[in-house]
Every structure is written in C-alpha cells, then in structure tokens.
Amino acid sequence: MSAELHPLLRDAPGQVALLLGDEAIVRGALEAGVTFASGYPGTPSSEITDTFARLAKQAGIVFEYSVNEKVALEMAFAASLAGARAITAMKHLGLMVAGDPLSTIPYVGVRGGLVIVSAGDPSCHTSPNEQDQRYLGPMLHLPVLDPATSQDALTLTRLAFAMSERSRLPVLLRITTRVAHTRAAVRFGELGKREVRGFERDPRRLVPMPAHARILRLEIPDRLATACEHIEELFQIEGDGPCVVLASGAPAATCSDVLKEAGLEAKFTLTTMGGVYPFPERALLRLLERADKVLVLEELSPFVEDALLALAARHGLRVRILGKRSGHLPEPFEYTPEIIEGALFDAFGLGSRPASAAPTPVEVPARPPVLCSGCxxxxxxxxxxxxxxxxxxxxxxxxxxxxxxxxxxxxxxxxxxxxxxxxxxxxxxxxxxxxxxxxxxxxxxxxxxxxxxxxxxxxxxxxxxxxxxxxxxxxxxxxxxxxxxxxxxxxxxxxxxxxxxxxxxxxxxxxxxxxxxxxxxxxxxxxxxxxxxxxxxxxxxxxxxxxxxxGALSARGVFEIDPDRCATCGRGACGLRCNLSISTGHERHMARSRALEAHGTSTPNVAWPEAVAPCAVHCPLGLCVQGYSGHIAAGQYSQALALIMSRLPLPDSVCRVCHKPCEDVCVRALHDGPVAINDLKRFVVDWAASQGRLPYDPPREADHGRGVAIVGAGPAGLAAAHDLRLRGYRVTVYDAEAEPGGLLRYGIPPFRLPHEVLRRDIDRILALGVDFHGSCELGRDVTLPGLLESHDSVFLALGARAPARLDLPRRDGAPPAVDALVYLKRAKDGALETARRVVVIGGGNAAVDASRVARRAGAVHVVIAYRRGREEMPAIASEIDASLDEGIEIRNHVQPIALVVGGVRLAQTQAGPPDASGRARPLVVEGSDEFVEADLVILATGQSPDLDALALERTHSGGLRVNVETAATSNPRLFAGGDLAGGARTVTEAIAWGLRAAWGIDRALRGTEAADRRPPPPLMNAWPHPQTERTRFWRADSVARSEPPHLAHDQRVSGFAEVVGTLTEAQARTEAARCAVCGMCGNCRACIDLFGCPAFYLRDGRVAIDATLCNGCGVCVAFCPNGAIRPLAREGA
CATH class of the missing domain: 3.40.50.970 (Thiamin diphosphate (ThDP)-binding fold, Pyr/PP domains)
Known part of the structure; x- marks a missing residue:
C-alpha cells in the first residue's frame, strides 16, 4: 500500500493551505523545481529541513542533514554546479559556520539556482545573539530577500531561484522567528519541473585561484545589478495616505494589522520591501520624492534606515527619515504591535494613542525549559x-x-x-x-x-x-x-x-x-x-x-515515593534527629554513596538502608557517623563538628583514645576495609581547634536554680557536668586529684593524649560555668549527706582506683612490682623509675600504655604477658600494633606464677571451662614455666571501685545496683555511673554513662518532657529498629582506607610527642566519601535538589512522583539515599 502523498506535493494551483513560513519555503522551492536540499537543524529553521526529510523520497529530490552548515552549503553549491536547483537551510548562527564557502561562492557564481535560507532570531528566543544577516549582502555580494508573511516566504523562495540563475549569485533568503513559525493562509502555485543539467568544466571560473578571483571580482557589480532588477519589482503597497511607512520583514505584516485594527488605513501608505539588497534605489527614490517623512520599520539593526538616509543625502532630498536613529523605535528585539503603534502615533503626530480594548493579559507562571523525564x-x-x-x-x-x-x-x-x-x-x-x-x-x-x-x-x-x-x-x-x-x-x-x-x-x-x-x-x-x-x-x-x-513503549513501570522512608531519620524514633538544614553537598555525598552500592543483604527482601547505621548503634554515644562523614566529604566541617559536639562533650580527647567499636561493625570491612571513622572525627576536631574561635556554640537552657554535685572529674563526671550545665543546672564537680580529667589526665600518656588537647576539652566545660573543687576526697573533705543537703541531686562518677590484687609468690631480690595506673601517673608527674628490662602483666589499654611509656623511659626490652590470645586482648587493636612497632614483645597465652630474683616466671596457659564472662578460663599448663628477665614488673590486671563508703543497694555479685538507662541508685537523689556501675570500662562508655546520668537526673527533677529535650545515647539493645546482620557487601568502587601520618619510628621512643597525626584535608574528604551511608537520613531531597527530574514535585511539603511524567528510567531508584522510591503498585497486581 503506497504512502499518502505529502500535502506540499499536491500539484493544485490556487489551493489555499495553512502553512508555517518554513513550510511555505519548502513549497516555494518545490514550485521552483528544486532538486537538492540540505541543511543543519537549528531553530527557527528546523521545520524546513524536517519537511524536506519527510517528503524527499516522494518528491524525487535528494536531501541530507549535513554534519554542519559549511558542509550543507558546500553540498548545495556542488548541486548547483551540477546544474540542479538547490536550497540549503540553517539558523543565523550556522550561516557563520558556512562563512568560508559563503564568501567565495559569489565570485565563482552558480549554475543552477542556489537559495540559502538563514533564519534569524530577534529577541534571542532560542539563540545567544541577534545577529543581523542582512549585512552579509553588501559584505559578500549576496542578494538578500526579507519575506514578511508565509505567502511572501513561498513567493520569494520561488522567485529567488530565477534571480539566482539570472544573476549567477546565491540568494540569501533571510527570515526571522515570527515568519518561520507563524502559520497563515498560503496560496499554492504550480509545481516546477526538476532538472539536472550536468556539470560543465570551466576552470577559469570554478577554480578561484587569485589570478582568476581578480577577474571574477570585476563581474560582480553587473550580476548585482541583475539581481537588483528583480528586487525593484518586489514591493507591496497598501493604502495611499500621506503618512508613509517603509517596512521589511515581519514588522511589515504586524504594521498592516495595527493600521487595520486602529482604523488608520486611509492615513497611511505602507510600502513593504521584499528584498533589501541590492538596495532598490530607483523605487525608493520615487517613494522619497512624494513624502515629507518616512518611518522605517525593520527589526534589529537600522540596515534599511541607514541606506535610506544615505540615499536621501546623496540626492539632496529634505525628507525626514525616522526610525531607530531618530529614537522612535528600539534597536534590539522583536517589535510587538504596541511598539509599532506607539511609533506610528509619535512619528506622525497623531495625538494620544487610543486606550486598548484588549483584556489585561493573564500572568502566566514561568516555565523554564528542562530536560525531559528519563533524559x-x-x-x-x-x-x-x-x-x-x-x-x-x-x-x-x-x-x-x-x-x-x-x-x-x-x-x-x-x-x-x-x-x-x-x-x-x-x-x-x-x-x-x-x-x-x-x-x-x-x-x-x-x-x-x-x-x-x-x-x-x-x-x-x-x-x-x-x-x-x-x-x-x-x-x-x-x-x-x-x-x-x-x-x-x-x-x-x-x-x-x-x-x-x-x-x-x-x-x-x-x-x-x-x-x-x-x-x-x-x-x-x-x-x-x-x-x-x-x-x-x-x-x-x-x-x-x-x-x-x-513505536516500542518502555516495559518498565513507573515509580512512587514510600512516605515511611522518604526524608525519614532512622534516629528520630530515639529523639536523636539533628537540627541541621539540608545541604546539597551532604545530599550529593549520600546519593553518590547509594548509587555506588549494588543493593544486597544477607537476608532476602530486607529494605536497605537500615533505619540506623550499625556504626551509630554500636557507638556508646550514638553519634551520627554517617552524618558527620557526609559533611566532611562535602567539605562542610562546621556541620560535621556540630553533629559531633552535640553528642560528645570531650571531642578532642575521645578522637584520640576511643576504642572504635563503630569501625568493628563498619560494613565496608566486608569489602575494602572499615571507614577510618575515628580519624575523621579527629580531622574535624583538629580543624576546629585551628580556627581560633570554636565554630560551634551548643544550645543552652536558661538557669533555673537547681543544683547538682558531681563526685569525680573523669570522663563520666565531666560529661555529666557539661550536659547538666546545658540543661540549666548549677554544677559543682569534686575530685580527689588537684586537676580535673581523671583517667584522661593521669592514666593516658601524652603520646596518645597530649596535655594541651585534654586542656581544650576541660576548659570548654569549665567555661560553661561549672565549678571545680580539686584535692577534695569523698569521705575526707566532703560527705554524701552533706552534698545531698546542699544540692538537689548527686552523681557519683568515682573511677576504679583500687588495683586488682594479683597474689604472686615473691622471693627476696625479685624486681619491684608497680600498678600500671600508678606507673602512668608517675610518668605524668615526671617521677619514673628507670629500668632496662620490663615485664607488663595484662592485656588492656593500661598494659599497652605502660609498656610504651617504659620504652620511652629507657627500657631496652619490654614484654607484655597476657594469659589469653591476641584476639582477646581488650586493648585497642591499633595501640597493640603501635606497641609492636615500637619493639615491644607480646607473649600471649602466658601468665606469671612467681616473682623471682632477676625477673618473672611465666607459665603457658590453655583454655579451661568458661568463667563468669562466658570466656574460657585460662589454666596453667604444668611444667611449662620459663624465666623472663625483668628489672621492673608492671601490673595491669584491672582496677575496681571502692564501694565500702557507699550505703547503697548492691547486686548479688557485690556491685552497685544502678539503673543502666538512668544511672539511678536505690537513693532517688543519688545517681552513679562509669566504673561504679561496672561493665565495660572505656572512655567513650564512661562519657555515655555521664550523659545518661544527666538525663536521668533531669528527668527525676524536672520531668520527662524537659529531660527529653536532650535525649541520652540509647543503649545498644534499646534502639527501636532491629539490625540486619550483613554478611556480604556489594560495592561498585574499591578505595583503600586512608591512614593518618605517624611519627617516624626512630623518633617515637625518644620522647613523648604525639605519635598519630591528623589526616590531610584531601585524605579526610576521600575517606569520608567511603562511608556507605547505611542508615536513613531526614536531611534529604536529593531527587529534587540534585536530579531535578520533572516527574518529582512537592505535595504538602513532601516529595511525590507524577506518574504521568515518570517513564520508569529508574535512575532515581539507584541513588535515593533512603531507598524510598519503589515501583508503583498497580491495581490487581
């Protein structure tokens, strides 16, 4: 079945059709017998080439979308040389691309008629400039036609081919947006016959080497004169009034409409020029001779106006030429009817313009162009x-x-x-x-x-x-x-x-x-x-x-938003949602991270991400690790600091001594190593210290008159003091030592925690208005009854000061034995014993710290003896590695059995039945003991708190009975935490005890509503969302973990300088970008803020998807940080 004939191919002279100006040009070319068409698409000329593309096969003409306008013009010129009528179309900018051949073709001349359509764009609707192509006429010797209507576009195109062949010049058909894109009634003429006469050799003309070009140049004036004869005939005159208007292009048609609507036809003569170059001087002189003044209507430059002024001056005519030069018309942009009407009334003194009867235009909302859905x-x-x-x-x-x-x-x-x-x-x-x-x-x-x-x-x-x-x-x-x-x-x-x-x-x-x-x-x-x-x-x-x-429709479905996951903070159920505002940098980090993860969990059909990231769940303080990591990745360090310091009152210290449980559960460990979470925290905290003024000021409640006494100025006590002060309490801290800090000051060596770093934390807390009383021991200088009498509540944050007893046989002449904390305190005080060979008994942080201090004190051989395996040592793994780097020997599965002359006897151990903790009890292997030389033995086997002076309820094991959520004891006004409460004893966990105690005290004194304004860190098993254990982790990228700089090995043991440095900014941002964003975040509108697909919109402040615009491309699903975009449920599905 044959295709229906294209409407423009109907040979129906006299038929009237509604055509765009661009379509009318195609019809005009067909009526002229065009055989070849080319072009490069560019608005507003695109419909010309598009129409040729659709009808070329039926019409029997050759058409091509050329790769650029230069090629398009060269191809059309070649067709002309072959004796065919040819047309090429492009927008005004494209004509400049074709400038090289365009400037030579008038010299060489054409054979078959060649029409170049160049569509201008006044008002820059789709273009970056308003270039006026008419100036190419005199510059390059091109006849220029300027149609005013769609009918003109047809007629002038048809005539242009004949003009081109007679003058042997290419003809520039200059149209503008309103002519190209206005649909109007057009009367057809007869279709022309196509003809290809063939190529004729003429090297003198067709090879324009300089010698030939000089001869060809002399022919151009005659050829332009031939073209001008045609242009002299291309005038249209409406009316016969005394007011003369000379117009060209689109303004001519608009002016005609304005005159009719205003009822001014009788007063005006409207003359429309069909061609503007060569300038039709004879016809224009006749116009000037009968007029006192002429208003020139043309868009863009005063091309015609200047030519008319020059013509009048050359002939001594006194006629006034009005237009742009006289200030009656603006030079830039298209002319609206209002602009033209104003010029008519002003130029010819017609008085006040009549009030417009048109209704007030409706304000249309701006609709800037956007990329399509699924683009x-x-x-x-x-x-x-x-x-x-x-x-x-x-x-x-x-x-x-x-x-x-x-x-x-x-x-x-x-x-x-x-x-x-x-x-x-x-x-x-x-x-x-x-x-x-x-x-x-x-x-x-x-x-x-x-x-x-x-x-x-x-x-x-x-x-x-x-x-x-x-x-x-x-x-x-x-x-x-x-x-x-x-x-x-x-x-x-x-x-x-x-x-x-x-x-x-x-x-x-x-x-x-x-x-x-x-x-x-x-x-x-x-x-x-x-x-x-x-x-x-x-x-x-x-x-x-x-x-x-x-014709193939996408088989993909469309998507919708899951409102339970979109912009939902997984921590919000615990009251821990932050108050940071949405930032595109943080959103971009989250979206990138989610996009790089190929979704998968160990349990099928489990939504990912989890509500709360594993690192946050296992952090004793409940820090939003993914939040501050994301802000670091985005370079937003102030926001990262706010997330850290809003939950951590001792950030400078913790980022150096934390035991890093978050890194132990980082899912990235299953792929390319856990994120260096603590190093990231250290980077932000050290950045803040370098700013001069701390870029974070915690929100504080007004003082309300209640007071709390805190006994113990270690991490638990300082944390409680900080939090209570922010809650508006008067806080007094008592400690047996002269300076606050407890374990942080006296039990951790400066190569891990420099004194000035700890001082920053303490000074910041005391600056809140916390009173500190040092050298004040409970039971000696103050009593519990006295504190309860003078305060609304008391928090006991006493550290574990009593060393655990290690009953070992000791022979005369055996090396001295000292408790590890005593030894470390002496190191801080500068009163260390010198020993060349040291044995440290224990496997915790105190043991490792003491061993490293001993090396710095001059010991040449230090041995850590621990009765269990390396993986069971409670010390921080990185600190164990540091001790090995410093030459310390670690012997596992050994325990001391006696202190003897010159050293220690160590026996091997083997696993026995489980002890109270559930671990296998180490048992001595008979006959396995050996002698290890030692000048000093350091005992790091643990400490316990002294509970004898506390008349409080105990547990069945003898410990203090404390509510783990509130730190409440059997006395409703007395709270306890830290080492007194038992359990794990790390700095971070002690701080968490202090924060929970502050919340518990506030809850007891002011009620739950007031206390919950600063919710405490949840216990690990108290998070409202269950965790899904991940045994596999899919990731598209693999990035090695960044490591901070370390003090050179030969410099470490020669002093107490800090060993571990800070990540560089580049390292920190790269490392932070490794965060997998395992939890849900409420600070997110990535789909709107980063992607901008028109299918997304806000409905009542919440993100929604317009199913009529979504094409199911699925890109948004890949990067949604919360996994909140799901397939739209279909009815009956």
Missing part, C-alpha cells in the same frame, strides 16, 4: 556532579543538554557556540592549570567538536571531554545524528564516537551508559584522576525519540 543527559550530569568536586569548572555547548546550566545540575560555567564546550575547557585549563570538563553532544561532536578535541590532545591539555550521545539531534526536533539512525524501525549505530576519539590520539577513552549511574560515576572519577585528555562517551538513546521512532 540520559540528566543522568550524565548527575554522575559528573557526584564525581567531581563542588568547585569543578564545567563548560557546556549548544543543544538540549545546555539545559544542564540551571539548577539543580549546574553544569555550565560558560557557553559560547557549537564545539566550544571543548575549546573553552581547554583554554581555561591551560591558563589556570586546573583540570576542566567540557561537554558536547553527539551531533555537535561531528559538527564542530572533532577539531577542538584533536587540538586539546595535541597540546596534552588537562581536561575531560564528554560527548553526550543520545543518538539524535533532539532539541531542534529529533533530527538524525551523524552517528545513529533508523534501520528497519530499529536504532542503529553508524559511527563510533569512541573510535573517532581514539583515532585522534586520545589514550583514555571510555564509553558508558549514563543510566548505569554507578558505572558512570566511576568512569568520571577515573577521568578526573587521569592525566591529559580523557574522553567519556555517555551513550544512551533519547527515550522520547526511541519511542516515537520505533
């Missing part, structure tokens, strides 16, 4: 922004991808013309030394992108060249791309952009599908870190073009 360009930009730093310079190009300029994609720092995405990136890179990114589209790459890419490769520029290949020239109407096309209803690739880039010499070339967000991010990151020119080809078909062209 692969959006996915590419999203991935680029995820991979490159926030200050990355992006240079964009001309196409629908230019829409990456605005929010939220922000991928256009500069834009010039087609192909300049590469040249601008290269030039800025060479001048600034920064690695830049340039974008071009697939059509643009072949149009104008290959030379700048080759140039950048030749110069070894540091840049990333990105080709956005969606298979089509989309923005101008889905014209075919040079690289892709349709074959038998299917999309087919005709050329490989990647292969072209390699052929140009690019060494790093990758092709990615931008809808695979993870792969695209990683490709960009590899390009970011490479040297020289990297080329990324983002290849995925435009979904709209694909559907329209193939």
């Amino acid at each position: 692969p360009h959006r996915a590419t930009y999203f991935a680029a922004r995820a991979a490159f730093p926030a200050d990355q310079l992006f240079f964009n190009d001309i196409g629908c991808y230019t829409l990456g300029f605005g929010p939220p994609l922000h991928t256009a720092d500069a834009l010039l013309c087609m192909g300049a995405g590469f040249t601008l990136a290269a030039g800025v890179s060479r001048m600034t030394g920064t690695r830049t990114v340039g974008f071009v589209g697939d059509s643009t790459f072949f149009h104008a992108g290959i030379p700048p890419l080759l140039n950048a490769i030749k110069e070894d520029v540091s840049m990333v060249a990105v080709i956005l290949d969606n298979g089509v020239t989309a923005m101008t109407g889905f014209q075919e791309s040079p690289a892709s096309g349709l074959e038998e209803g299917r999309i087919a690739r005709r050329a490989s952009i990647a292969n072209v880039a390699r052929a140009l010499g690019a060494n790093h070339v990758e092709t990615v599908d931008p809808m695979d967000v993870a792969a695209t991010i990683l490709a960009f990151e590899r390009a970011r870190d490479a040297k020289g020119v990297s080329v990324i080809v983002a290849e995925h078909p435009c979904p709209i073009w694909e559907t329209r062209s193939t």
